[in-house]
Amino acid sequence: MKDSISKEVTFNHPIDTIWKAITQAEEISTWFIQADFKAEPGYQYTFVASEENNCTNITGEVKAANPYTLVYTWIVENTDVETTVTWQLETTENGTLLRLEHSGISNYSGDTALTMFTSYSNGWDKCMVALEEHAQKMVHAG
């Protein structure tokens, strides 16, 4: 059973634009989740989920933040399971390659996984939809 999820996407945007989008709180809050975040090793960040939809906060510690590698731990609030999210950017012929890895997913075991499984399948969808609409508005406004 695989323990991590890996994604690779190429964006037709300069590497620094993407680096800012994934490291600056204001930008993260626009496309991802409302964030109290600083790209400084040791910073205890919080991704604040909207309360009205019963979403769950994510917390963690920034482990590395050197252009163009960003690593932070990812802990779902009310669980004690630490997973790790790694972002890597690389300039290629076609634009900027973004590699994302979320590892340690098999650390979710027993009751923790159970709690997450049930709360996620109910709660996170709503969080995602809200953001999706936001992004759509951004696109149309642009």
Next chain:
Amino acid sequence: MQDKITKVLKAIADPTRREIFHAVVVTATALSISQISGQFQISRQGVTKHIKTLEGAGLIQITSQGRERYCHANPKPLEEVQKWLQFYDKFWDDSLDRLGSYLDAKKEA
């Protein structure tokens, strides 16, 4: 149902159990506990304990023939876990889509 997922996740959380399960899955016919023990560096007792855990999770079925017990794999319970793993898979797909839309919108603005 909930208890089932918990047991499956506990069963596959251990690397040795994952290897034992894998050994049974890749064998088309049933494997005896002696055959499985022969493939691992740990004691037969240890292997038996792991197999019991896998059996409790429904990942392995044990049948007895004479004095020997045989293990069959049943990957069905893994589907429940797979669904859960798919959550994060979709979560990141969606998030990266939004990042793309955000970057495109920003460029046009």
